[in-house]
Amino acid sequence: MSEQKKLSAGVIRNNLAMADGRTIRYYDSQGQSRSAQDQRPKEEQPGIGELRLDPLLNEWVVMAAHRQGRIFLPPKELCPLCPTKGELLTEVPDTNYEVVVFDNRSPSLRKPEGDWAAPDMVGPETDAGTAAGKCEVICFTDNHGGSFKDLTPQRVRVLLEAWIDRVRELSQEPYIHHIAPFENRGEEVGVTLSHPHGQIYAYSYLPSRVQKMLAVARKYMDETGKVLFDDVLARELKDQVRIVAKNAHWVAFVPYAARYPFEIHVAPLNPVADLAELTPEQADAFPEISLEVMRRLDGVFGIDMAYIATWHQAPVREGRDLLRLHWQITSVRRAPGKLKYLAGSESAMGAFIMDLKPEQSAGQLRDVEL
Structure with missing residues (x-):
């Protein structure tokens, strides 16, 4: 039953x-x-x-x-x-x-x-x-x-x-x-x-990345009285050059300090703490931009791009006013037949080095004809 x-x-x-x-x-x-x-x-x-x-x-x-x-x-x-x-x-x-x-x-x-x-x-x-x-x-x-x-x-x-x-x-x-x-x-x-x-x-x-994001966001709130992710999003909307797609409720952008050859963040324009806080209007507008972003990613080289797509959101019991919901898509593909391997600096030291500027990858994604 x-x-x-x-x-x-x-x-x-x-x-x-x-x-x-x-x-x-x-x-x-x-x-x-x-x-x-x-x-x-x-x-x-x-x-x-x-x-x-x-x-x-x-x-x-x-x-x-x-x-x-x-x-x-x-x-x-x-x-x-x-x-x-x-x-x-x-x-x-x-x-x-x-x-x-x-x-x-x-x-x-x-x-x-x-x-x-x-x-x-x-x-x-x-x-x-x-x-x-x-x-x-x-x-x-x-x-x-x-x-x-x-x-x-x-x-x-x-x-x-x-x-x-x-x-x-x-x-x-x-x-x-x-x-x-x-x-x-x-x-x-x-x-x-x-x-x-x-x-x-x-x-x-709390996974280590969440712990670090929470500590950084808390320090920023203590020093400025503002939510860090909100200011990050405002900067991307102001700069425009790294925006990949946008509709009435969501925006997709390549972050200013992207770690991967192709990295896209998709965030609601009106911030929420987690998926459960999305309004019906935000939820109804998500399919359009999510499908556009994924089709642009595969369209860059005309091949299926390997990726990891993760929802980042606030923890269940703390930091609800500090961390914001966003969908992060990362791909290690830097060119047809070439991957960005997370080798010594990235894997051993956690120090990322990018071969491609975020503005370049954002431009490549925008140029894809859907």
């Missing part, structure tokens, strides 16, 4: 249990009925991983050894993200879907048992903890071919509604402190399943 919930934009969510106890959520806009049962034999779910502190950086590192045996680049006919058809029993029991979200089969983070708290940070003597959190897979379409840029505007709206719903629901968990929906595309960035999909990581701690 499914559990149903009405969302915005005419989207209905149906929750069903999977054979091993996980939950699959169907997000539909055409009044579909969902009752297909997972016919696979029940499997034991992996145990929770370990959380260890790197005392030199005061950063948490997750140990998830059970992920070593996960599926790696299966052929289309064995894709676990396609709908179930014939003898192929997949992660999606139904024979079709619009957008689905389900708990990852090999999660880096998982729901803890009972009350949970991170170990006290006391340098090298810090105890190991359990890797609490949530890892979910979100499939954009039941069509194995294509990618985000091939979705219809209506499908992107359903996808956005699913992201919004997951942020709202995961934010209610007391052990969740930050939520990051993201998509990887291309083997160059480590994709192991080629079906159009993304993931949602809900952390029980």
Whole structure:
């Protein structure tokens, strides 16, 4: 028996249990009925991983050894993200879907048992903890071919509604402190399943990048009384030269100090803290600009660009007035047949060096004929 919930934009969510106890959520806009049962034999779910502190950086590192045996680049006919058809029993029991979200089969983070708290940070003597959190897979379409840029505007709206719903629901968990929906595309960035999909990581701690962004934003607020991202966005709108696309509610730009050959930030013109705070008007205007940006990215060299697209937003329980929602798309492709490798300076020292000025890449993106 499914559990149903009405969302915005005419989207209905149906929750069903999977054979091993996980939950699959169907997000539909055409009044579909969902009752297909997972016919696979029940499997034991992996145990929770370990959380260890790197005392030199005061950063948490997750140990998830059970992920070593996960599926790696299966052929289309064995894709676990396609709908179930014939003898192929997949992660999606139904024979079709619009957008689905389900708990990852090999999660880096998982729901803890009972009350949970991170170990006290006391340098090298810090105890190991359990890797609490949530890892979910979100499939954009039941069509194995294509990618985000091939979705219809209506499908992107359903996808956005699913992201919004997951942020709202995961934010209610007391052990969740930050939520990051993201998509990887291309083997160059480590994709192991080629079906159009993304993931949602809900952390029980603040990732190091979020910690740094929050500290910088807090210092800027203390010194100026203003929100840092708002001033960054105002500068881009004033300079214009790095703007890639714009509509009534969103703007896409290459940041002034981009780290990657092609890096695009997409932000609402009226700032919000996270996906759950988007207005209906902002949400309805997102498909247009998101599809334009992705088509421009692939149009630069006329090839599918490997990229990582991540939603940055405020943490669940702090910094809500300091950090702003924006969608960051980064590609390591600097020319046909050439990648920007994150080598010694970038990987070892975290010091990025750019071979291409942001103004140049913004111009290349704007020049693409759609």
